[in-house]
Amino acid sequence: MTKSIHVIKDIEMKKKGILLLVDEEEFFLSPDSYSDAYYYPGKELTKEEYQDLKRASRDKKAKDYLVKLVSSRRYTHKELYDKLENKYHLGYKENELLLLPYVQAHIIDDKAYALDYCESKIAQGYGKRYLLEKLKAKGIKDSILQDKELEELFVISLDQIEPLINKANKSKKNKTIEERKTSIMQLLIRRGYTSSQAKGAIDHFYSSLSQEEKKEEERNRVNLLKKEADKCYNFLVRQNRYDARKKKDAFIKKLLAKGFHYDEIMTILTEDYPFYD
Numbered sequence: 158m159t160k161s162i163h164v165i166k167d168i169e170m171k172k173k174g175i176l177l178l179v180d181e182e183e184f185f186l187s188p189d190s191y192s193d194a195y196y197y198p199g200k201e202l203t204k205e206e207y208q209d210l211k212r213a214s215r216d217k218k219a220k221d222y223l224v225k226l227v228s229s230r231r232y233t234h235k236e237l238y239d240k241l242e243n244k245y246h247l248g249y250k251e252n253e254l255l256l257l258p259y260v261q262a263h264i265i266d267d268k269a270y271a272l273d274y275c276e277s278k279i280a281q282g283y284g285k286r287y288l289l290e291k292l293k294a295k296g297i298k299d300s301i302l303q304d305k306e307l308e309e310l311f312v313i314s315l316d317q318i319e320p321l322i323n324k325a326n327k328s329k330k331n332k333t334i335e336e337r338k339t340s341i342m343q344l345l346i347r348r349g350y351t352s353s354q355a356k357g358a359i360d361h362f363y364s365s366l367s368q369e370e371k372k373e374e375e376r377n378r379v380n381l382l383k384k385e386a387d388k389c390y391n392f393l394v395r396q397n398r399y400d401a402r403k404k405k406d407a408f409i410k411k412l413l414a415k416g417f418h419y420d421e422i423m424t425i426l427t428e429d430y431p432f433y434d
Contacts, residue, residue: 164201174217219241222240274292278291280317282317285349322341333381333415382421
Protein backbone atom coordinates (compact mmCIF):
# COMPACT_ATOMS: atom_id res chain seq x y z
CA MET A 158 0.00 0.00 0.00
CA THR A 159 1.43 3.39 -1.10
CA LYS A 160 1.86 5.90 1.69
CA SER A 161 0.45 9.38 1.01
CA ILE A 162 3.26 11.97 1.05
CA HIS A 163 2.83 15.76 1.03
CA VAL A 164 5.60 17.72 -0.61
CA ILE A 165 6.43 21.43 -0.37
CA LYS A 166 6.65 22.58 -4.00
CA ASP A 167 7.46 26.26 -3.43
CA ILE A 168 7.83 28.98 -0.78
CA GLU A 169 7.16 32.68 -1.49
CA MET A 170 7.06 35.90 0.51
CA LYS A 171 3.67 37.58 0.09
CA LYS A 172 1.82 40.54 1.61
CA LYS A 173 -0.47 38.14 3.43
CA GLY A 174 2.48 36.25 4.88
CA ILE A 175 4.75 33.43 3.81
CA LEU A 176 3.14 31.23 1.17
CA LEU A 177 3.84 27.51 1.13
CA LEU A 178 2.59 25.59 -1.87
CA VAL A 179 2.07 21.99 -0.76
CA ASP A 180 0.88 19.65 -3.49
CA GLU A 181 -1.86 21.86 -4.98
CA GLU A 182 -2.80 23.62 -1.73
CA GLU A 183 -1.73 27.06 -0.52
CA PHE A 184 -0.89 27.72 3.12
CA PHE A 185 -0.05 31.12 4.57
CA LEU A 186 2.10 31.37 7.69
CA SER A 187 3.14 34.21 9.95
CA PRO A 188 6.90 34.87 10.21
CA ASP A 189 6.90 33.38 13.73
CA SER A 190 5.17 30.19 12.66
CA TYR A 191 7.47 29.86 9.67
CA SER A 192 10.61 30.35 11.74
CA ASP A 193 9.47 27.77 14.30
CA ALA A 194 9.57 25.03 11.67
CA TYR A 195 12.10 23.86 9.11
CA TYR A 196 10.43 24.27 5.70
CA TYR A 197 12.10 24.27 2.27
CA PRO A 198 11.05 23.46 -1.30
CA GLY A 199 11.04 19.75 -1.94
CA LYS A 200 10.63 18.78 1.70
CA GLU A 201 8.38 15.78 2.29
CA LEU A 202 6.05 16.35 5.23
CA THR A 203 5.04 13.69 7.68
CA LYS A 204 1.38 13.41 8.56
CA GLU A 205 2.03 15.26 11.82
CA GLU A 206 3.99 18.04 10.07
CA TYR A 207 1.24 18.42 7.49
CA GLN A 208 -1.43 18.74 10.21
CA ASP A 209 0.71 21.26 12.11
CA LEU A 210 1.06 23.29 8.92
CA LYS A 211 -2.69 23.25 8.37
CA ARG A 212 -3.35 24.43 11.93
CA ALA A 213 -0.73 27.18 11.70
CA SER A 214 -2.21 28.41 8.42
CA ARG A 215 -5.70 28.30 9.87
CA ASP A 216 -4.58 30.28 12.92
CA LYS A 217 -2.94 32.86 10.65
CA LYS A 218 -6.17 33.26 8.67
CA ALA A 219 -8.19 33.55 11.86
CA LYS A 220 -5.87 36.27 13.23
CA ASP A 221 -6.05 38.20 9.95
CA TYR A 222 -9.83 37.83 9.92
CA LEU A 223 -10.06 39.13 13.48
CA VAL A 224 -7.88 42.15 12.63
CA LYS A 225 -10.17 42.90 9.70
CA LEU A 226 -13.25 42.69 11.91
CA VAL A 227 -12.03 44.93 14.72
CA SER A 228 -10.71 47.43 12.17
CA SER A 229 -14.06 47.77 10.41
CA ARG A 230 -16.38 48.54 13.34
CA ARG A 231 -17.07 47.74 16.98
CA TYR A 232 -18.29 44.33 18.08
CA THR A 233 -19.15 42.73 21.38
CA HIS A 234 -17.03 39.88 22.71
CA LYS A 235 -19.74 37.35 21.83
CA GLU A 236 -20.17 38.66 18.30
CA LEU A 237 -16.44 38.28 17.58
CA TYR A 238 -16.25 34.89 19.29
CA ASP A 239 -19.20 33.60 17.24
CA LYS A 240 -17.74 34.89 13.97
CA LEU A 241 -14.42 33.20 14.64
CA GLU A 242 -16.04 29.95 15.68
CA ASN A 243 -18.47 29.85 12.75
CA LYS A 244 -15.71 30.50 10.21
CA TYR A 245 -12.74 28.56 11.60
CA HIS A 246 -14.11 26.22 14.33
CA LEU A 247 -11.11 26.83 16.58
CA GLY A 248 -12.79 25.93 19.85
CA TYR A 249 -13.19 27.85 23.09
CA LYS A 250 -9.56 28.05 24.22
CA GLU A 251 -8.14 29.09 20.85
CA ASN A 252 -10.87 31.68 20.27
CA GLU A 253 -10.33 33.23 23.68
CA LEU A 254 -6.56 33.36 23.20
CA LEU A 255 -7.06 35.26 19.94
CA LEU A 256 -9.50 37.68 21.56
CA LEU A 257 -7.51 38.23 24.76
CA PRO A 258 -5.08 40.91 23.46
CA TYR A 259 -8.02 42.98 22.20
CA VAL A 260 -9.81 42.64 25.53
CA GLN A 261 -6.69 43.71 27.41
CA ALA A 262 -6.27 46.72 25.10
CA HIS A 263 -9.98 47.60 25.61
CA ILE A 264 -10.62 47.28 21.89
CA ILE A 265 -13.19 44.70 22.92
CA ASP A 266 -15.08 46.40 25.75
CA ASP A 267 -18.67 45.26 26.26
CA LYS A 268 -19.55 48.00 28.75
CA ALA A 269 -18.31 50.78 26.47
CA TYR A 270 -20.11 49.11 23.58
CA ALA A 271 -23.38 48.95 25.54
CA LEU A 272 -23.17 52.61 26.58
CA ASP A 273 -22.41 53.82 23.06
CA TYR A 274 -25.09 51.58 21.54
CA CYS A 275 -27.72 52.85 23.96
CA GLU A 276 -26.79 56.51 23.43
CA SER A 277 -27.10 56.08 19.68
CA LYS A 278 -30.41 54.19 19.80
CA ILE A 279 -31.92 56.46 22.44
CA ALA A 280 -31.24 59.43 20.16
CA GLN A 281 -33.29 57.57 17.53
CA GLY A 282 -36.17 57.14 19.97
CA TYR A 283 -35.74 53.62 21.34
CA GLY A 284 -36.66 52.63 24.89
CA LYS A 285 -35.35 50.37 27.62
CA ARG A 286 -37.06 47.11 26.68
CA TYR A 287 -35.86 47.30 23.07
CA LEU A 288 -32.31 48.15 24.16
CA LEU A 289 -32.10 45.34 26.72
CA GLU A 290 -33.39 42.82 24.22
CA LYS A 291 -30.82 43.84 21.61
CA LEU A 292 -27.92 43.98 24.05
CA LYS A 293 -28.76 40.54 25.45
CA ALA A 294 -28.81 39.15 21.91
CA LYS A 295 -25.34 40.64 21.42
CA GLY A 296 -24.10 38.75 24.47
CA ILE A 297 -23.86 41.62 26.95
CA LYS A 298 -23.82 40.17 30.49
CA ASP A 299 -26.44 40.97 33.13
CA SER A 300 -23.84 42.65 35.32
CA ILE A 301 -23.34 45.26 32.60
CA LEU A 302 -27.05 45.56 31.80
CA GLN A 303 -27.67 46.46 35.45
CA ASP A 304 -24.85 49.01 35.55
CA LYS A 305 -25.73 52.41 37.02
CA GLU A 306 -24.53 54.34 33.95
CA LEU A 307 -26.75 52.25 31.71
CA GLU A 308 -29.75 52.71 34.00
CA GLU A 309 -29.25 56.48 33.82
CA LEU A 310 -29.42 56.29 30.03
CA PHE A 311 -32.67 54.30 30.24
CA VAL A 312 -34.18 57.14 32.28
CA ILE A 313 -33.02 59.66 29.68
CA SER A 314 -34.70 57.58 26.96
CA LEU A 315 -38.09 58.66 28.33
CA ASP A 316 -37.36 62.19 27.10
CA GLN A 317 -37.51 60.89 23.52
CA ILE A 318 -41.15 59.80 23.70
CA GLU A 319 -42.71 63.21 23.06
CA PRO A 320 -40.65 63.97 19.90
CA LEU A 321 -41.64 60.53 18.59
CA ILE A 322 -45.32 61.19 19.26
CA ASN A 323 -45.14 64.64 17.70
CA LYS A 324 -43.52 63.30 14.53
CA ALA A 325 -45.96 60.40 14.23
CA ASN A 326 -48.92 62.70 14.87
CA LYS A 327 -47.89 65.05 12.06
CA SER A 328 -47.47 62.16 9.62
CA LYS A 329 -50.98 60.85 10.34
CA LYS A 330 -53.12 63.97 9.99
CA ASN A 331 -55.37 62.07 7.60
CA LYS A 332 -56.46 59.86 10.51
CA THR A 333 -58.71 60.54 13.46
CA ILE A 334 -57.07 61.14 16.81
CA GLU A 335 -58.38 57.76 17.96
CA GLU A 336 -56.64 56.02 15.05
CA ARG A 337 -53.50 58.05 15.63
CA LYS A 338 -53.42 57.10 19.30
CA THR A 339 -53.66 53.39 18.43
CA SER A 340 -50.96 53.65 15.79
CA ILE A 341 -48.62 55.67 18.02
CA MET A 342 -49.17 53.26 20.90
CA GLN A 343 -48.07 50.39 18.66
CA LEU A 344 -45.04 52.40 17.52
CA LEU A 345 -43.92 53.14 21.08
CA ILE A 346 -44.35 49.51 22.14
CA ARG A 347 -42.20 48.41 19.19
CA ARG A 348 -39.58 50.97 20.19
CA GLY A 349 -39.29 49.39 23.62
CA TYR A 350 -41.47 51.54 25.88
CA THR A 351 -43.94 49.94 28.28
CA SER A 352 -47.66 50.24 27.62
CA SER A 353 -48.11 52.45 30.68
CA GLN A 354 -45.28 54.77 29.58
CA ALA A 355 -46.73 54.96 26.08
CA LYS A 356 -50.31 55.57 27.22
CA GLY A 357 -49.28 58.24 29.71
CA ALA A 358 -47.17 60.07 27.15
CA ILE A 359 -49.86 59.89 24.46
CA ASP A 360 -52.60 61.14 26.80
CA HIS A 361 -50.37 63.99 27.97
CA PHE A 362 -49.50 64.99 24.40
CA TYR A 363 -53.09 65.29 23.20
CA SER A 364 -54.36 66.90 26.40
CA SER A 365 -51.62 69.53 26.09
CA LEU A 366 -52.67 70.75 22.63
CA SER A 367 -53.17 74.51 22.42
CA GLN A 368 -56.62 75.99 21.80
CA GLU A 369 -55.71 76.72 18.21
CA GLU A 370 -54.48 73.16 17.71
CA LYS A 371 -57.70 71.80 19.21
CA LYS A 372 -59.79 73.95 16.84
CA GLU A 373 -57.71 72.73 13.94
CA GLU A 374 -58.30 69.13 15.06
CA GLU A 375 -62.05 69.77 15.16
CA ARG A 376 -62.02 71.17 11.61
CA ASN A 377 -59.87 68.29 10.47
CA ARG A 378 -62.23 65.79 12.06
CA VAL A 379 -65.25 67.21 10.22
CA ASN A 380 -63.42 66.96 6.91
CA LEU A 381 -62.20 63.45 7.66
CA LEU A 382 -65.68 62.29 8.57
CA LYS A 383 -67.10 63.67 5.31
CA LYS A 384 -64.30 62.10 3.28
CA GLU A 385 -64.61 58.66 4.87
CA ALA A 386 -68.41 58.75 4.77
CA ASP A 387 -68.43 59.59 1.06
CA LYS A 388 -66.02 56.78 0.30
CA CYS A 389 -67.97 54.24 2.35
CA TYR A 390 -71.40 55.34 1.07
CA ASN A 391 -70.38 55.26 -2.61
CA PHE A 392 -69.02 51.76 -2.14
CA LEU A 393 -72.09 50.42 -0.34
CA VAL A 394 -74.74 51.82 -2.69
CA ARG A 395 -73.15 49.82 -5.50
CA GLN A 396 -73.48 46.56 -3.57
CA ASN A 397 -76.64 44.88 -4.87
CA ARG A 398 -76.23 41.92 -2.55
CA TYR A 399 -77.00 44.06 0.54
CA ASP A 400 -80.39 45.47 1.49
CA ALA A 401 -80.70 49.01 2.85
CA ARG A 402 -80.55 47.91 6.49
CA LYS A 403 -77.32 45.95 6.01
CA LYS A 404 -75.77 48.82 4.07
CA LYS A 405 -76.63 51.23 6.85
CA ASP A 406 -75.21 48.91 9.52
CA ALA A 407 -72.01 48.43 7.49
CA PHE A 408 -71.73 52.19 7.04
CA ILE A 409 -71.94 52.81 10.77
CA LYS A 410 -69.50 50.01 11.66
CA LYS A 411 -66.96 51.24 9.15
CA LEU A 412 -66.96 54.78 10.52
CA LEU A 413 -66.90 53.57 14.13
CA ALA A 414 -63.80 51.55 13.25
CA LYS A 415 -62.20 54.76 11.99
CA GLY A 416 -62.61 56.31 15.42
CA PHE A 417 -65.71 58.44 14.85
CA HIS A 418 -68.40 58.58 17.53
CA TYR A 419 -71.88 57.18 17.09
CA ASP A 420 -73.61 60.53 17.52
CA GLU A 421 -71.36 62.10 14.86
CA ILE A 422 -72.22 59.33 12.43
CA MET A 423 -75.96 59.52 13.08
CA THR A 424 -75.97 63.27 12.45
CA ILE A 425 -74.54 62.99 8.95
CA LEU A 426 -76.38 59.74 8.24
CA THR A 427 -79.85 61.27 8.49
CA GLU A 428 -78.85 64.40 6.59
CA ASP A 429 -76.57 63.31 3.77
CA TYR A 430 -76.49 59.53 3.43
CA PRO A 431 -79.95 58.00 3.11
CA PHE A 432 -80.09 54.30 2.40
CA TYR A 433 -82.99 52.98 0.35
CA ASP A 434 -83.82 49.59 -1.10
